[in-house]
Amino acid sequence: MLVGRVPEMQTLTQLVAEARLGSATVQVLLGDPGVGKTALLQQVVSGLAEDCRVLRATGIETEQEIAFAGLSQLLGPALDTLSSIPKPQAEALSSALALRAGKPGDRFAIGAATLSVLSTFAERGPVVVVVDDAHLLDLPTLEALAFAARRLQADPVLILLAARRHEVPQALAGLPVLELSGLEPEAARQLLERSAAGVVTKERFDEVFHHTAGNPLALCELGADLEGFDPGPQGLPATVPTAVTRAFARRLGSVDQRARAVLLCAVVAGGDLALVATACADLGLDVAALAPGEDAGLVVVHHGRVDFQHPLLRAAVYSGSTAEQRHQTHRAVARAFPPGDVDRRAWHLAAAAWGPDAEVADLLVRAGEDAFARSGYAVAASALHRAASLSVDGQLRCARLLRAAEAAWAAGQPDRVTALLDELAGLRPRTDVAIGVIELRAAVAARTGSLREALTMLQGAAAQESTVDRAVVLLADAAHAAFYLGDTAASLALAESLEELTPRATTARSRALGLMAGGISRVLTGGGGADEIREAVPLLESSLDLRSDPRRLPWLMLAPLFLRESTGGDRLRSLVEEVRGAAGLGTLPAVLFHIARDRATTDAWDRAGADFSEAIRLARETGQHTELAASLAGRCCLAARQGDEAGCRKDAEESLALCHERSIHLFEAWVLMALGDLELSLGHTETAIARLQTLEAQLSEWGMADPDLSSAPELVDALLRSGEVEAAVALVAPYVAAADAKGQPWARARARRARGLVAADDEVDAWFAQALDLHTLTLDRFETARTRLAYGERMRRIGRRVDARVELRSALDSFERLGAASWSQRAAGELAATGETVERADVGWRTSLTPQELQVSLLLAEGRTTREAAAALFLSPKTVEYHLRKVYTKLSIHSREELGAALVVTTSDNVSG
Numbered sequence: 039m040l041v042g043r044v045p046e047m048q049t050l051t052q053l054v055a056e057a058r059l060g061s062a063t064v065q066v067l068l069g070d071p072g073v074g075k076t077a078l079l080q081q082v083v084s085g086l087a088e089d090c091r092v093l094r095a096t097g098i099e100t101e102q103e104i105a106f107a108g109l110s111q112l113l114g115p116a117l118d119t120l121s122s123i124p125k126p127q128a129e130a131l132s133s134a135l136a137l138r139a140g141k142p143g144d145r146f147a148i149g150a151a152t153l154s155v156l157s158t159f160a161e162r163g164p165v166v167v168v169v170d171d172a173h174l175l176d177l178p179t180l181e182a183l184a185f186a187a188r189r190l191q192a193d194p195v196l197i198l199l200a201a202r203r204h205e206v207p208q209a210l211a212g213l214p215v216l217e218l219s220g221l222e223p224e225a226a227r228q229l230l231e232r233s234a235a236g237v238v239t240k241e242r243f244d245e246v247f248h249h250t251a252g253n254p255l256a257l258c259e260l261g262a263d264l265e266g267f268d269p270g271p272q273g274l275p276a277t278v279p280t281a282v283t284r285a286f287a288r289r290l291g292s293v294d295q296r297a298r299a300v301l302l303c304a305v306v307a308g309g310d311l312a313l314v315a316t317a318c319a320d321l322g323l324d325v326a327a328l329a330p331g332e333d334a335g336l337v338v339v340h341h342g343r344v345d346f347q348h349p350l351l352r353a354a355v356y357s358g359s360t361a362e363q364r365h366q367t368h369r370a371v372a373r374a375f376p377p378g379d380v381d382r383r384a385w386h387l388a389a390a391a392w393g394p395d396a397e398v399a400d401l402l403v404r405a406g407e408d409a410f411a412r413s414g415y416a417v418a419a420s421a422l423h424r425a426a427s428l429s430v431d432g433q434l435r436c437a438r439l440l441r442a443a444e445a446a447w448a449a450g451q452p453d454r455v456t457a458l459l460d461e462l463a464g465l466r467p468r469t470d471v472a473i474g475v476i477e478l479r480a481a482v483a484a485r486t487g488s489l490r491e492a493l494t495m496l497q498g499a500a501a502q503e504s505t506v507d508r509a510v511v512l513l514a515d516a517a518h519a520a521f522y523l524g525d526t527a528a529s530l531a532l533a534e535s536l537e538e539l540t541p542r543a544t545t546a547r548s549r550a551l552g553l554m555a556g557g558i559s560r561v562l563t564g565g566g567g568a569d570e571i572r573e574a575v576p577l578l579e580s581s582l583d584l585r586s587d588p589r590r591l592p593w594l595m596l597a598p599l600f601l602r603e604s605t606g607g608d609r610l611r612s613l614v615e616e617v618r619g620a621a622g623l624g625t626l627p628a629v630l631f632h633i634a635r636d637r638a639t640t641d642a643w644d645r646a647g648a649d650f651s652e653a654i655r656l657a658r659e660t661g662q663h664t665e666l667a668a669s670l671a672g673r674c675c676l677a678a679r680q681g682d683e684a685g686c687r688k689d690a691e692e693s694l695a696l697c698h699e700r701s702i703h704l705f706e707a708w709v710l711m712a713l714g715d716l717e718l719s720l721g722h723t724e725t726a727i728a729r730l731q732t733l734e735a736q737l738s739e740w741g742m743a744d745p746d747l748s749s750a751p752e753l754v755d756a757l758l759r760s761g762e763v764e765a766a767v768a769l770v771a772p773y774v775a776a777a778d779a780k781g782q783p784w785a786r787a788r789a790r791r792a793r794g795l796v797a798a799d800d801e802v803d804a805w806f807a808q809a810l811d812l813h814t815l816t817l818d819r820f821e822t823a824r825t826r827l828a829y830g831e832r833m834r835r836i837g838r839r840v841d842a843r844v845e846l847r848s849a850l851d852s853f854e855r856l857g858a859a860s861w862s863q864r865a866a867g868e869l870a871a872t873g874e875t876v877e878r879a880d881v882g883w884r885t886s887l888t889p890q891e892l893q894v895s896l897l898l899a900e901g902r903t904t905r906e907a908a909a910a911l912f913l914s915p916k917t918v919e920y921h922l923r924k925v926y927t928k929l930s931i932h933s934r935e936e937l938g939a940a941l942v943v944t945t946s947d948n949v950s951g
Contacts, residue, residue, distance in 0.1 A: 040081050041232070041254075042225025043074065047086075049216060050078065053196050054086045058164045062190035066172070066210055067200040069218030072255025075200035076348060078218070079168050082198060087166040090196075091115075091159065094167075096345070097174025098308045099352075100389075103421060104381050105414025106134045108179035109152065112169065119158040124905045124915070127151035134178070134412050145413045148178075149185025150913060156186055157193045157914035164194040173205040177416040177449070178409075180209040187213055189913055192920025208659065220252025229254060233261025255348065259289075289351075290358060293330045299363065300327040301355045304337065304344040306367045306386070307374070311342045316374035321366065365390040381405040381421075388424050399428040403438065406445065415449035415623070418442075423458060436467035440474050448588050450623025450660035452482050470508075473499050477512060481589055484519050485628070487663030487700045493519040493528060500535075507548040510539050514548075514555035514593075522664065524703025526563045526741035533559035533567075547584045550577035554596055561600060561780070564743025568782055571600050579609050588625050595632035602639065602746075602784035604817050611636065627657040627665040631672060638676045640817040643856055644892050646676055667696035671705035671712070678712040678719070679820055681860030686716050703740050707733060707747050714749055718756050719860035726756045745776040745785045751792040755828065758795060767796045784821070787812035791825045799836045806832070820861075823852035827865050839872040846872065887925060894921040899938040 040047070053063045067075045083092055095112035117137070120128045130147035132138040159165055172180065187197050199210065203217075221229065226247055231238050238246075238261075250256040290298060300314070300323050307313040315325040328344060331337045338345050346352045356364065372386035384401035391398050406421030422442035429435040443458040459475050467475065476499040484492035496516035503509040513536050520528040533556045540552030553574035560567030575597050584590060594614050598607030614633060634649035650673035657666035670693035677686035690709045697706040714729035730753040737747055750773035757766035770792050777789035787809045794805035806829040813822040830845035850865040866876045887895065897907040898918075908915045926932060929940050 040077060041229045042221045043078065046078060046216065046218065047081065050082055050198075051086055053198075054082065054090070054164075054166065057090070057166065057194050057196035060192060060194045062193045062195045062197075064187040064190065064197045064213050065199070066206070066213050066215045067198065067218060068203045068206055068215055069200075070203050070253065072253050072348070073218045073220065074254045075218060076170055077254065079170055079198060079200055082166065083168055087164075087196070090164040090166045091162065092166050092168060093156075093159070095169050095175070095179075096309075097169070097171035099174050100306055100385070101308050101382070102174055102176055103385055103417050105176055105178045105409040105412050105417040106136075106148075106182075107382075108169075108175040109182055110135050112167070112179070112183070113152070113155055116155050116159040119155050122158050123151060123154035124908055127154050127908075131155070134182075145178075145181060146185070148413070149182045150189075150908070152182045153186035153189050153917070154908065154914040156190065156195050157916040160193045160195045161916070165196070167195065167197040169197075169199045172199040172201040172210065173207055175207075176414070177207070177209065178412070178414040180207050184209045184213065189917060191917050192923075193914070193916050211659075220250065221254060221257070222252065223247060226250075226252045226254075226257055230257045230261045233258045289334065289336065290354060292334045293336070296323060297327045297330045298355065298359070299323055299367075300325060301331050301336065302359050302363060302367050303371070304328065304346075305352045305356050306364070307371050309344045309346075311339065311344055313371065313374050314344055317367065317370040320370040320373055365392070381408060384421070385424075388428060391428055393428075394430045395428050396430045399425045399430070399434075399438075402428065406442070410445055410448070415445045416451065419445035419449060419451070419454065419458075432465065433468055433471070436462055436465050436471045439465075440467075440471055440478070443475075443478055444589075447478060447482060447624040450626075450656070452486055452624075452661055455482050469502070469504075473503055473508070473512075477515070480515060480519075481624075484515075484522075485624070485662045485664050487667075487696070487702075489519045489523050489664060489700060489702065492516075493523065493525070497528075497532075506539055506542045507545050510536065510543045510548040510552040513539065514551035517555035517559045521558050521562055522668075522702055522704050524562070524707070524740045524742050526743075529559040529562050530565075532556075533563075533565075545583065546577045546581040547587070550574045550581055550584060551590070551593060553577070554593060558596065558600060561744050561746075562742055564745070564776060564779070566780070568601065568780065571597050572606075575606060575610070579613065585613060591625055592628045592632045595629075595636055599632065599636055599639070602782060602816050602818065604815050623656060623660050627653045627660065627662050627669065630656070631665060631669045634669070635672050638672065638679075641819045641856055643676060643680065644896060647673065648893060650676065663696055663700065664702060667693050667700070667702050667705050670696070671708040674709055675712040678716040679856075679858050679861075681716075681719060681858060681863075683716060683720065686712060703736075703742070704747075707737060707740075707742065710736065711747070711749050711752075714756075715752055716860075718752055719858075719864065721864075723756050723759045727753065727760060727762075730756060743776065745773060745780055745789070746782075748773060748776070751788045751795075754792045754795055763796070770796055783812045783815035784818060787816065787825065788821065791828050795828055795832060802829075802832050802836070819852055820856055820858060823849045823856070823858070823861070823865075826852070827861070827868065830865075831868050834868060834872055843869065843872050843874060850876075887928060891921045891925050891928075894918055895925050895937060895941060898922065898934055899941045 050065075053065055056063050067078060069075050083094070093112055093116060095108050097108060101107040113135075120132065127147050127150050129138075131151035134148045156165060156167065169175065169183070183197070183199075190197070201207070201210070220226065227238070227243055230243060230246060246257065246260055250260065293301070299321070300318055303314050303317045303321070303323065307317055318325045328337060328339055332339055335347055336351055337347065368386040368390035372383045372390065375383045380401060384398065384405040387398045388402055402421045402425035406418040406425060409415070409421060410418035419442045422438050422445055426435045426438035426442060429438060439458055439462040443455045443462070446454040446458060455478065459479055462475060476495050480492040480495040480499070483489070483495065493516055496512050496519065500509045500512035500516065503512060513532055517529065517532040517536065520532060536552050536556035536559070540549060540556060543549045543552055553570045557567035557570035557574065560570065578584065578594055578597060584593065591614065594610050598610055601607065614629065630649045630653035634646045634653060637643070637646035637649065650669050653669040654666060654673065657669060670689045674686050674689035674693060677689060690713055693705060693709050696702065697709070710729060710733035714726050714733060717726035717729055730749040733749050734753065737743075750769050754766045754769050757763070757769070774789040774793055777785035790805050790809035790812065794802055794809060797805050806825065809825045810822070813825060826845040827849040830842040830849060833842035833845065846865055846869040850862060850869060853862040853865055870876050894907060898904075904915045904918050908918045925937065929937070931937055931940055
């Protein structure tokens, strides 16, 4: 019977009740070893939730490096639901759990599949998910479980995870926490006297309570032998863990050596009874010797498992054995696995190795690469690091350390990458590995904010590289760093080097990167570049090597972003969607940033905002300051277009601080542009002029001559509004020339809009007609609407009110569809000035729906099924239905047909002349 814990039990009772009522809940129990986390979980399982379906797992140290071992343990009883969840999710989860052969699992799809399995399993009745020792679970399992936990909403599911305080994994950050401390004195006294089987004097209790701080495990163990408890000299601290360890040693003393040997098998085998029996037979032991351990209350044998009564008992059994006993047992357990179970065999053999062992090292490499292919990057890093330490050949050790560092970077662990590379640096690796070290150090430096350092390292490595293909790749990475820095001198030099080397490259990957990097370097300095980027597109599409290179997946999105054309780019976008799950945390913020930026330049603003936010969260978690600055700048630009003044200014402040600190001039320019355009949309003309002129001055100072970075069209608009006609006219010709020299439709359309704003009255139509024709070659609906607004405004000012209405109606319709609030207001005001009474379209749904509800609504309005929407958004079908019900309530509708109609914003039906 549980003693004390009344507040905690009330909380857990409420959580179980909420789950029964169909409201998903999550709770992380945190506390020191022995504080009672396991007891509370058991109380939930055997008492509060005995009528619920229970899924259980326990983190096991020996399986912590086996990708998805915990998830396999947890979801085993629910895997019959796989046929009922979206197919892409089922395939990803089956691959992750090694239930089927298949392509590498997408970490998002695996998390979504976990969510769908739990949701589907819960259709048969309330489900309680109980995970003990969550800090010992493998990282891929934790990530999948945390992904599901954050997205459960309308499901009768309760997730309880227990972990040690100060060891809580980062993957669980942000989940609701219930902190467990020691028992209150009265409850502690009850527990101590129960364990001591008698009354304890106040003086003795005070001593014990002082030294245990009410820790239930310590109270129980010390209460069983109060006479043997020595609190030590007055005034000196006593360490409770030591006392508890001694108590466990005494408990183990109640069973003989053969029983201890069998218990050791149970520890090493992770509690799988069949595996324990096989290993015992190998060692000449009788698995029936578990009986004394069960009689002594050390273990419980049931349902094919051997479960220890407390995690610290496992630790006591293992640490209380000799090194030779542990090694023998690991070897026996390794032999008990079937030959195909490479991962677990490898780790047990590694634990049994006394020194370098080439065969075991090779097995660990296989295990590591298998984990890498299944997106278990942290596990892969551990396996490859251990393989390196067991390698006999020195150069193999170096290569494996580098590969371990690459896996650690994919896992988003920059500090671990640095430690592994530092270890490698002292081993005198051969030249190709040494350059690989520089390449990876540069990648980490570039992402974490040291772009100048990365640029220097990459240029130096390229100068040492003897093979053309690798030199081109190094120079391409250097060009990317120089582009973010806005270093035009370095960009020009790199462009020249790439133009000389790239034609001699032999692989599609290196040629594609060389062409792209040379192109973006030329674009930055205003010297062309579009032709090279366009030439790279088919190579980007065809290069399998590039798609399987996690660090360079963002390059696939650069071509559509730089060309800004409505034709082409779709294949690259689809490729990125296919492989984004392989990016790993090291590259995922950059991949999401590029996807979001691409969507922000179309009409998919809602999804762009969600992607920017996810990139920002991941960049913060992984310490990637460059990607954080980039995504904050991107979201700032989007917020400016949406008229979200508070959001724009907040993101601008943080992004600018990062950019100034690290000389990231590219995104500083983005933010300055966003702030100027925000002021213009709000009608703050003078402030807008000041902001935009600052940007133009900075671009000139930095030598950044790409017309796409220039705010000339916006500045012309602002200057005309303030009556500074001559200043506006002076800006137009140089900008038109620069845009025409670049030759891309996006820049040329904006240039003609600026030209139309200052043109003579009889030339207005010609310039705006050219602008609108060019806009049809791009995907940027916002810029098209800006041009129509400018055209309508200009026609109204020269007395062509009827003609103006056509363009202004179209602009207003586009702005409201996009959710560009300030620009909608400006367009409506201009339309009203033509003499029309404007009834604004009802777009209240944009502010009343949450981002998740909006995403669900948009997909369903497009005709997607619930399952298709769930797969696209990495949600469970049940969660999609939950959001849909809330949307129906908010919008006062009852069907998907009404939903589609509600989300279609039209102004033509709401405008009267």
